[in-house]
Amino acid sequence: MLLALLLAVAFAAVRMRDLFSVVMLFSIYSLLTAALFMDLDAVDVAFTEAAVGAGVSTILMLASLRLVGRSEQARRRNPLLALSVVAVTGAALIYGLSDAPLLGDPNAPAQQHVAPYYIQNAMADTGVPNLVTAVLASYRGFDTFGETLVVFTAGLAVMLLLGSGRARDNQQYGSEDDRNIQRLVVRALIPWILVFALYVQFHGDFGAGGGFQAGVIFASAFVLFDLVHGHRVTAQVIPAHWLPRLGALGALIYGGVGLCSLFVGQPFLDYAALAQDPIAGQHLGILLVELGVGLTVFSVITAIYYAFSTREQLR
């Protein structure tokens, strides 16, 4: 069912020429994917995909459509080459999958080798019931460190390309009292969003969520605030040129935590070295690094949003 919908959306997206609707379809596609992930027991991933695919990416795409225009030229080029490349690749994939283990097979090698270890020992090793968080932040914490730096890199790249965005007023939508209503609503909403973000941030050990999702939510709160109040006001809350620095700080926090264990002669990112009791150490470590992740993600996304939305349209 979901798959069928996905197919439909995907093909619509391929055919559509109006970029605006393509973007919308893309965001729908992400939402459907998220739903599919829920169906496949990947709650954290679903959460993230919804927040990022349907949220962040869409906002960014719309922001850039505002600058580059929404219509796509029709081009007459013989798509045969492209089609054949795609056909070959697809064939290769089908071929590769033709004797792959079945979906959901509990005895598939993928479920056998490393995974069971996590499921059985994660609690004892890290004291974190959310296996995803355990693996993400501890077992494969180095990947997540890399991930944080990817985010930082992206922020840096956008800053280099578009500049950090000066605080000028972006055009506002609707009439004055419309905007007042908007402000009212947003004012009512933002505290809850922030609370929810904090919950996601610190409850990641036990339920779905963690630094990354929390960062996205934080950012979305600011985006909302910015939309209704304009950059001037937002800039008073957090000046644009702070954001990259905050992002850097987050990355440094993560790295710093990792380095701590070096000083007591343990390998990088060995949280157990952070406290007498290894479990407590793990808890502390995970908490801190998730904080770093959250900080980086929040500030980078906000910064990128600033950079895009303050860019003047080319006339």
Place this chain on the structure above:
Amino acid sequence: MSQPDLLALALLLPFAGALLIALLGRQPRLRDALVLIVPLALLATVVQLLPAVLGGAQPSLTLLQVMPGLTLSFSIEPLGMLFAAVAALLWPAASLYSIGYLKANREKHQTRFHACFAISIGGAVGVAFAANLLTLFISYEVLTLATYPLVAHKADTKALRGARIYLGVLLSTSIGLLLPAILWTWAAAGTLDFRPGGILAGTLDNGLLGILLFLYAYGIGKAALMPLHRWLPAAMVAPTPVSALLHAVAVVKAGVFSLLKVLVYVFGIDLLRELPASTWLFALAAASILIASTIALRQDNLKRRLAYSTVSQLSYVLLGAMILAPLSLLGAALHIAAHAFGKITLFFAAGAIYTAAHKTEVSQLGGIGYRMPWTMTAFSIGALSMIGLPPLAGFLSKWYLLGGAWQSEHYAAMLVITISTLLNAAYFVPIIHAAWFKPADAHSDHGEAPPSIVAALLFTALLTLLLCFSYEIPLQLAQAIPGGSP
């Protein structure tokens, strides 16, 4: 100084000299003094090495190991000594000459010229003393690259085109044929050292060895074996001292020398005797001699005529080696020296004529002998030596070549040598005749060339004479070559 030290010094001098010359570019006087001193120092060093080598010693020296089993090392054997001695003997003359020539013709970039000249000599010495194919190849390429700026010196489109052909042919042959040949040898024999009796015996079958032989014969493009001789006439755009360097002192000599070295120390005369390919190589050499001589006949431009004469004379060396008789191998070795002395004299003379009279064509030389007596006397000596008249260097080498051919009843060789001698006469005698016995054309009021030039060419002419009388040293060296004594 111990012999290895002397060897190291002989290798170091030219390069150090080049560096100093480059640094002294700002003070022409000091620089030119240096340009004279360095060659004399090299000559002294080589002379000091001579007795030991005559005594049968083989001073050697390994600089470093480039790749496992492959070293950059040098060792002096008689043939190399002979070549080095020739180069060392002619360099001072060439330097003296080029100082005069560059000044008289107001050439630009004189510092670059002298520096590159010195490096080229260094390359030649490296070739002469190389103890294995790798070292030989490296020095050979140094020589190629260092002579490029000399050939391109004038830097006009004509010079650049000539230089492009020069570099193109030499590099493509060396990278395209010589390097694979060397690597093949390395794969087959497991060593690249020059050994008396060769290293290839019993490694590959005769067919492959034949192919390898031709890879070497044409890979060493500096030997100008036809049809890969194009670069030599093309390089005629260079200033005359460079032509002298190319034809007499370093380049082509390095070519035939390397070829001889490969034949003697990589293949080994005995192996060559068994190879069917040897006959083919002999035939090529013979053809090269005759064709080049006939082309030379038809050249009116003096330097081009000399160039084609060089092409044919070089093949004498190969021919001598491929007769595969001890005496003719002797002749081949001696011919390196003989041709060097004769040809450098001829080019110096041609350059002198250009400098003094701005004449380049044979047809313009009527009566010039009375305006430039010294120059033309030297020229005549050189030419007669080329033809092979006693008592001149050319006679000596041809005598041994013929002797070898006679000894091994190689009538084809004898025929070729006789015919080519006639051809040599046919393209040299007219020049001499014109110079002395034709009336001078009216409006030529030039005198003799600058003294430094005249001095240089008289010196080399003298050498051509002396070689025929005091031939013991070169002969002894040549006889010490494996297969060089009956």
Place this chain on the structure above:
Amino acid sequence: MTLSDQLPILAVVVPLLASPLCVLIGNRHAAWLIALLAAVGAFAASAGLLLAQLQGAGPVSYALGDWAPPIGIEFRVDHLSALVLLIVSAMAVWVLAYARRSVEAEVAQDKQTGLYAALLLVHAGLAGIVLTGDAFNAFVFLEISSLASYALISMGRDRRALTAAFQYLVMGTLGATFILIGIGFLYMMTGTLNMADLAERLPALSDTRTIQAGFAFISVGIALKLAMFPLHLWLPNAYTYAPSVVSAFLAATATKVAVYLMLRFVFSVFGHDFAIAHMHLDYLLLPLAAIAVLLLSLVAIFQYDLKRMLAYSSVAQVGYMLMGLAIATPLGVTASIVHLFNHALMKGALFLALGAVMWRVGSTHIGQLSGIGQRMPWTMGAFLLGGLSLIGVPLTAGFISKWYLVSAAIAQGWWWLILVIVISSLLAVIYIWRVVETAWFTPSPNGTAGRAEAPLSLLLPTWTLALANLYFGIDTSLSVGMAEAAVGGLFGGAP
């Protein structure tokens, strides 16, 4: 654990954390200093690792977070990774030492801090790829270095830098995604991501289509990353329009690391028996490499912008490395690794020299450079040295590469391959000699006569690299020695 045990992680984390530090401080002079110091630190660490390998320490495993592989991620140091790591970190030091003047001239002031930060990220990312023993972790670092390099390329002054960067972004991301799919297939069948662990488990599965497809996707993905002909289209513009220091650093390191990844997957993870004997990767690679070497050397001859000329030559040179890899004998792979090392030196020297020309003349278009040899003798001297090495003239590093490649071909008796190598070397002669003639044998345009040499801060790094080309052409004990040891490891099986 003592400091020497921590060297692997330091070689990556020092630049990785120095980058945010630059941004945090946000002063361009400080940023340059931090970047340089970080690079020096990383270089020291990797030199230490190389030394340990030279002393025969054997493969070293560093368990991140103290979780033993395959549960956790491990760093793995062996001869190959130590050698490539040394190239990367050494180039970083040289380029950064050179960067200040050049960047001042080519990049707007407010972007310089970001440039240094991004350079550090590329450096760290590449180092991570080289060291990690975990397939997915390699993907993460690949993305770090790629994203940073997109940004760096886009900072060129010409607007074509932007399109080049975008093209690179699309191609690069496709490549990375292909690799991701491949890794997915492998994980599907083995349940592990650790390379050594994979190497143990794959032979049993070598007949499953899934593994074969995984191999195909990983190969294609890496091929995109290393600009293998015909997937090279993104590279020339990227190297042409990027700022000089960026071109120099990427040309000297990025494709090399991609080749490293190829070697790693082909020989360490999948193993010679599967990749070559079973899947016949060489049948595909060898012809493509041969065509690349010939065609792109030819194309290089007709370029007007010297940076673009070098870029095309880079694609051709990558062809040599793939050739060695595809010959797939120990000798061939040795040739590949030796050339990987030497080519970094050549292209580093050449691009730095061009950077100095850019600094002085403001262009690297051959039309602007007549007589430059008299005006900038030292700069062009270094260029000539690099060029000769590129041609493969004896006593330069390039000669060693050619020597090993040709002997590998002879050992196989593949004469046509030797012909290809020879011809392409001659083409290299042609495109280098165009520059030589312009630089030394055509008169300077009027008014520009007289010396106008680049400052010492540019010349010194350029010349040290140029001289390195000489040194490694004479003393090959490090390059060849390490390469041979590395090949021993690769054909021994697991990394």
Place this chain on the structure above:
Amino acid sequence: MELPGLFNYWVVVVLMMAGFYVVIEQGNLVKKLIGLGLFQASVFIFYISIGKVADGAPPILGDAAELYSNPLPHVLILTAIVVGVATTAVGLSLIVRIHEQYGSVEEDDIHRADVQADEDEA
């Protein structure tokens, strides 16, 4: 023939290829980027499918379930998603700059402009 078990994968393949097609065929840079997004998102589905265990619970330890789905792919994809959005952000900002410089985001126009510039240099 294990159709139901692999059917899911096949659909995923089709989705991937749809995205891939957009990337290489479409001339509009924004569209290319969106295609890239589709492609990657589909790859994510592929990974998550690998980790699915029939009637397994989400990998959050509780006393209820005894069979859990595989957490590892989830972690990998969390990372991959972030990488994806990072790439999208950088790509979009490149597009914005390109539009400012060329006045177009159509590959053909840009290519034409570049070829022109190259010829001017030559």
